Amino acid sequence: MSTTKLELHGLSKTYSSKGAAAKVIENVTLTASEGEFVSIIGPSGCGKSTLFHIIGGITEPTAGKVMLDGKEITGSKGLISYMPQQPALFPWRTILDNVIMGQELAGSPKKEAREAAREWLAKAGLQGYEKAYPHMLSGGMQQRAAFIRALLSPREVMCLDEPFGALDALTRQDMQSWLLDIWENNKRTVLFITHSIEEALFLSDKIVLLSRKPTHVLKELVVPLPRPRQEEVVNDPVFLELKQHIYGLMKQEQRHN
Template sequence: MSKCGRERNKKVLQFENVAFSYHDKKQGRSVPVLQNINIDMYDREFIAIIGPSGSGKSTLFRLISGLENPDEGRIFINGEVQKCRLGKVGYMPQQDLLMPWRTVIENAALPLELKGVRKEEAHKQILPLLEEFGLRGMEHRFPHELSGGMKQRVSFLRTSLSGSNVLLLDEPFSALDAITRLSMQEWLMNQWEKRKATIVLVTHDVSEALFLADRIFIFTERPVRSLQEVNVPLGRPRRLNDLNEPAIISLKNDLIEQLRGKVIT
């Protein structure tokens, strides 16, 4: 049983002997990124992925989301091989990508509209969620009227409304100032605790990974042949002060040293 009390019995995301290469036009050859990767992620886990720039983290997300397909191997979502994975998982990119001509409620409604839900019905479903997401009274505001943290809340709400139980978050707080980022980390944890979803977070912030995740996967080589896995030795609920525990400080320092030694240029 994991530290957060969730049994690892239902796999929601699996990579089975997955390999992927991209074509380098300058060199005129294929460059391997992943080689025979095997990953299991479980129901309602919070997974963090860390690694130096260029190590393959974004490639992993592109494969999960269906923007790329593996050269070899299979990818399972909720126990089924999904050859076409577009729309099968929720995806929140680094930038909020809110449509500037749409209000908060109209931006949040986009995934429901794409499923054919009528505009009025979509708004009816979203209105009760606005207070929970800290957006009460903001439904008719446009993105330029929102703070950075509020924009990310709208983006996460939109991602949650994808209907998937697997949510991919690609450095969602990297553009925020330090204080807002800490506040958003606490908010995200609270949202995750309320929802029946598995979250996979890419981050360059080791402290963020330790605070949020049950397990951390580390990219340490290129091409990636295996992912080092670390179980975070913290129970739940958590507080930011838990990061000051001696064991966590030691683990943080170890992870930083690993990443410093694997910078990819």
């Protein structure tokens, strides 16, 4: 599979309502290279989801550009695979029909889409739920289904907004290892929002730390841990050192509040 580069250039966003202006994003520039796994960490409410809405063309930036493979795509919808923070499954569609939506929109043959979807649902522990409706699944199961939908959407860049936030610790660990395995065998460009420093270190090539609102890039850190990564990597001295370093930086940022 070919991969694609995503660039954000000087993005800013100010929301205005009833004459009051709220600056949320201030001059964010960052790049996810072809096949790179980039995590974004930042204080709650700093503007991470807003950043993804801008990338997805749902929200217009006040300034700046979004570039995909060197072409400007600011304001264009449907070019990236996006998993929103709240798993937005359509309640009137079965799990299987929810999962194949990205493929459907791209015009893939339905039979093949369904076959692939069944396979992936089984790998995510959702076998037997193909014909169920979203309300019959737990929050974590819905999140897994939404994740599979993003994964199967035939787009080169995936933007995942805290995809494992609603999962218990063990399932979350399983899903991380599972995602890592898929990604290492099938490199796609990924932007991944998380509040977990460990999750970011385990998965990423690069971690972007964002400031509090109005958010800007505080620091970019390369994660020099070799791949493929195993769960034991969390005990690696490099992992532990980076973890302490990031905790320190984010604590400092919080203290400024």
